[in-house]
Amino acid sequence: MPAETPPPAPETVRSLVSFLEHEPQPMIVLDPDYNILAANTAYRRQFGSDGKPFLGHKCYRISHHYDVPCDQAGEHCPMKKARELRAPDRVLHIHHTPRGPEHVDVELRPVLGEHGEITAYVERLTQVRSASARPSGQGLVGSSPAFNQALADLQRVAPTRLPVLLLGESGTGKELFARAVHETSDRATAPFVIVDCSGLAETLFESELFGHEKGAFTGATSRKPGLVETAQGGTLFLDEIGDVPLAMQVKLLRLIETGTYRRVGGIETRHANFRLIAATHKPLETMMAGGEFRQDLYYRISAFPITLPPLRQRREDIGLLVNSLLQRGDIGQRRLTVSPQALAQLQHYPWPGNIRELRNVLERASLFADDGVIRSVQLPQLAAPAALPGQAPVQALEGFAGSRAELARQLGISERTLYRRLKEGGLK
Structure with a gap:
């Protein structure tokens, strides 16, 4: 830091802390040399409950246990960016907390002195509850940079009403991400409705989506509400939207553009109210060029695309995922662990089937782990590890x-x- 940058005056710090005490979210005041000068009650309650001192200490030591600022340890440093821009910067980090590592949404705002110099920074920290950086029995799990980037995008878009398009290979967890978007939005208490576009025949698609009236077709013995109606006030998740037949794409486009629809066999125009999330593993842009997917529909659903990384790009998460899958109780009927050699083998396999394939491998291996430990011998279909992690x-x-x-x-x-x-x- 430049030596001429003056520290904030004590009265400035007191004024900031007095203001921050009324904020429900954890907030701290930093000087330009990364030192924590003050913290509000919300920060002390959520991040300071282990009793270790933090005032006067470097923020990167407290939050990351680093010896150097974040940018020198391979992280995005919000203070560096805020200093360069002289404006707020926001980033998703993994912080050490009294509860263990957690995803934290960090927003840093510079405080300018009377001559325009930066005298301090105010940092707002929001715990991200839609994912875990530790093994977890449910939800999204990960801590790798590729996973964190997708999670940061999720945090940005979830509070809005923008349609979200989840892209990525099969087995990367698109349904879990879609559910996390829903649960982080203001529609979290309303229905989350899944439409499996690949599992519906063209003749049934319209009826399932919009519903039908009694007598609309052979076998329609009663009125049936569609999935759009079921999702009223909540989120409609169109999984594998690339499989929607062309004839239905125009009707889906009309639903999205006008917010209205009619049941099959009905004449009444009904009004829809849902947040749209779509997902696909198919190359929609290539399909558009080949006339297999409507261009106008693509631009309607892709207002905010999020690309989910394949498992081979987040090898650091494999240990977390393995322990989480074993915790979830659907692999084997007893407590299982994985030997270090087997874990290394799992970490070095390319996983073309991604997390779905990882689950299948663990399920098979669990049948042979008679002593409760999955070892390399139970993973014959995987290549031998090149070296132990580290x-x-x-x-x-x-x-x-x-x-x-x-x-x-x-x-x-x-x-x-x-x-x-x-x-x-x-x-x-």
Whole structure:
């Protein structure tokens, strides 16, 4: 930091803290050298309950246990960005808390002095409840940079009414992400309705979506509300929207554009009220070029696209996912663990089927884990591991002359993970 940057005056800090005490969210005041000067009651209650001192300490030491600022450890540093922009910056981080690692939405605002210089920063921290950075029996789990980017996008769009398009390979957890968007929105207490577009024949699609009147077709012995009506006030999730027949795409477009529909066999115009989330593993832009997907429908559903990373791009999460899947009680009928060698094998497999394939492998292996431990011998379909996690970065460092970022790319891990592993190995 520049030496001429003056510290905030004590009266300025007192005024800020007095103002922040009325805020329900945890907030702290930082000086330009990363020191925590003050915190409101909400911060003390949520992040300071372990009794360890934090006032006067560097924010990156308290939140991340780093020895250097976040940007030097492979993270996005909101203070660096806010200083460059002289404006607020917002980022999703994983912080160490009294409860363990947690996803936290961090917003940092600079405080300007009378001559326009930055004298302090106010940081607002919001705990992200839609995902866990620890093994969890339910919901989204992950801590890798690729997962965190998708989660940050989710946090941005969930409070709005924009349609969301979830893109990614099969098995990447699109339904869980869709449910998380719903549960983070102001519609969380209303229905979350799933429409499996790939499982509906064209002849049934309209009836399932819009409902039908009695006698509308053979077998329609009574009036039936459709899934659009069931989702009233909530969220409609169109899973695998790339499978919607062309003939139905125009009717779906009309529903989205006008917010109205009619039951099959009915004449009454009904009004819909739902938040739209769609998902697909198909290349919709390629399908548009080939005339298989309507361009106008694509632009209606893709106001906010989120690409979910395949499992091979979030290898750091495999241990978390394994422990979470084993916690959820649907793999085996007893408590199971995984040996370090088996975990290394799982982490080095490319997972073309993503999390769905991981679950299937664990289910099969659990049948042979007679002593409750899944070992490499129970994973014959996977390639042997190249090296145990934590060893490769140290070994690869020997004779490497490039930057830390280049080494991380060569190893297929994030710069943050590389920093942590080198630190664990006593290397800089």
